Amino acid sequence: MSVRVSMKVNGKPVSADIEERTLLVSFIRENLRLTGTHVGCDTAQCGACTVHLNGKAIKSCSIVAMQAEGADILTIEAVAHPDGTLHPMQAAFKENHGLQCGFCTPGMVMNALDFASSHPNPSEQEVRESLEGNLCRCTGYHNIVKSIMAGARAMAAAK
Amino acid sequence: MHAFQYHRPTSSKEAIGLAGQKAEGRYLAGGQSLVQAMKLRLSSPSDLIDLGTIKELAGVKVSGSAVEIGAMTRHAEVAASAEVKRAIPSLAAMAGMIGDRQVRHMGTIGGSLANNDPAADYPAAVLALNATVTTNKRKIGADQYFKGLYETALEPSELITAVSFQVPKRGAYMKFKNPASRFALVGVFVADFGSGNVRVGVTGAGPSAFRQTEMEKALSAKFAPEAVAAIKVKPDGLNNDLHASPEYRAHLITVMCKRAVEQALK
Ligand SMILES: Cc1cc2nc3c(=O)[nH]c(=O)nc-3n(C[C@H](O)[C@H](O)[C@H](O)COP(=O)(O)OP(=O)(O)OC[C@H]3O[C@@H](n4cnc5c(N)ncnc54)[C@H](O)[C@@H]3O)c2cc1C
Ligand code: FES
Numbered sequence: 001m002s003v004r005v006s007m008k009v010n011g012k013p014v015s016a017d018i019e020e021r022t023l024l025v026s027f028i029r030e031n032l033r034l035t036g037t038h039v040g041c042d043t044a045q046c047g048a049c050t051v052h053l054n055g056k057a058i059k060s061c062s063i064v065a066m067q068a069e070g071a072d073i074l075t076i077e078a079v080a081h082p083d084g085t086l087h088p089m090q091a092a093f094k095e096n097h098g099l100q101c102g103f104c105t106p107g108m109v110m111n112a113l114d115f116a117s118s119h120p121n122p123s124e125q126e127v128r129e130s131l132e133g134n135l136c137r138c139t140g141y142h143n144i145v146k147s148i149m150a151g152a153r154a155m156a157a158a159k
Numbered sequence: 160m161h162a163f164q165y166h167r168p169t170s171s172k173e174a175i176g177l178a179g180q181k182a183e184g185r186y187l188a189g190g191q192s193l194v195q196a197m198k199l200r201l202s203s204p205s206d207l208i209d210l211g212t213i214k215e216l217a218g219v220k221v222s223g224s225a226v227e228i229g230a231m232t233r234h235a236e237v238a239a240s241a242e243v244k245r246a247i248p249s250l251a252a253m254a255g256m257i258g259d260r261q262v263r264h265m266g267t268i269g270g271s272l273a274n275n276d277p278a279a280d281y282p283a284a285v286l287a288l289n290a291t292v293t294t295n296k297r298k299i300g301a302d303q304y305f306k307g308l309y310e311t312a313l314e315p316s317e318l319i320t321a322v323s324f325q326v327p328k329r330g331a332y333m334k335f336k337n338p339a340s341r342f343a344l345v346g347v348f349v350a351d352f353g354s355g356n357v358r359v360g361v362t363g364a365g366p367s368a369f370r371q372t373e374m375e376k377a378l379s380a381k382f383a384p385e386a387v388a389a390i391k392v393k394p395d396g397l398n399n400d401l402h403a404s405p406e407y408r409a410h411l412i413t414v415m416c417k418r419a420v421e422q423a424l425k
């Protein structure tokens with residue numbers, strides 16, 4: 001069985017015939033070939049698959065693509081400026097050494113972008129709480145927390 | 160995940176009609192429990208009836224003594240709702256403790272209560288705030304709703320449309336989080352309605368949420384932490400798993416209840 005799914009991804013309308021059981025993350029990675037969104041656990045624990053659905057961070061491994069029918073999806077591919085200039089949040093991760101292997105980073109950045117939009121100057125405690133749904137096996141989190149605090153302030157300053 | 164057919168009704172009526180026709184059909188709310196279960200093949204419905212675009216099922220209404228929350232209202236919306244924060248701040252705070260940010264953006268109150276996970280948070284609030292679960296067929300009182308492990312009073316294809324909570328004089332929810340899953344190892348919701356009417360809802364400890372009547376009695380006589388501090392809960396029938404023993408959970412009920420009362424008095 002297949003269904004037609006249509007949505008906007010990174011500002012562009014996309015549609016495809018897919019199996020109903022296709023997860024949003026599979027649609028993004030396999031149909032659209034946008035492989036910046038990662039699958040770390042496939043059990044809703046790690047947050048590596050985080051994308052924005054109508055501006056809100058969600059785990060794309062835990063919904064079927066049809067749940068995003070008609071929605072606006074933003075993935076890590078569209079976060080930097082088209083000329084390659086990093087977004088202030090990405091730049092903050094780079095400057096603060098907020099990544100090592102980088103596997104968790106797309107999910108960390110997508111969650112941080114949504115969080116920072118409502119927390120222009122977050123405390124360390126708030127940032128740590130915001131990371132409940134994201135796991136990192138490398139950094140020990142300290143530099144991720146530093147990155148997000150700096151990134152949030154840089155975003156607020158750029159407004 | 161097994162194959163299924165997907166439906167996207169735009170009204171409750173259409174959704175209920177579809178559910179009635181499909182023997183193995185299931186409603187899909189946020190998918191935060193159901194899609195997980197389907198991926199593990201613990202659940203394999205023939206049809207998914209997505210409630211996501213039914214506008215009449217979402218939103219918050221406050222009327223003097225009650226707060227009514229539509230079934231499709233997301234946890235993040237309840238946590239951020241100025242109306243809920245004003246009327247029952249402890250309920251908004253509880254919604255903000257569910258899972259993580261991403262889960263709260265998708266998960267719904269209707270899905271949580273239909274699922275009735277033994278460690279879910281909303282069941283404790285429903286019991287303590289003497290809520291009424293409204294379905295397409297009837298109104299179900301809190302004390303009649305929870306039936307056991309993942310079991311509720313809902314009949315097949317019965318649709319939760321809204322949940323109405325009574326506004327207490329004061330209340331609080333204290334949750335001892337499982338550090339890995341963020342679900343409640345034990346969570347206790349205390350609500351004081353005044354004139355000696357106190358309700359205590361406990362989740363995470365047993366197969367399904369329950370009221371702790373001994374603590375309710377003690378707190379009705381005196382709403383203070385020391386009223387419950389000496390109560391020793393019996394571990395019989397409490398959950399035993401790799402996270403905690405029944406004895407540990409029994410101990411946590413008293414500790415969390417005491418802390419909830421302290422918080423409610425602040
Ligand atoms: C990583 C993670 C952490 C979590 N942590 C917590 C936590 O700490 N505390 C907590 O309470 N929960 C937690 N959850 C569960 C979360 O709150 C879910 O959102 C909730 O249990 C189910 O809601 P849903 O909207 O996603 O429902 P779904 O998964 O879509 O549906 C669940 C069930 O309810 C049925 N259903 C849905 N809506 C209705 C309706 N209106 N009428 C009748 N039946 C309906 C469905 O058919 C299905 O059987 C967590 C989940 C994840 C993935
Ligand atoms: S892959 Fe989605 S949460 Fe881990």
Ligand code: FES
Pocket residue numbers: 098099100101102103104105135136137138139
């Ligand atoms: S940088 Fe390796 S998992 Fe986070």
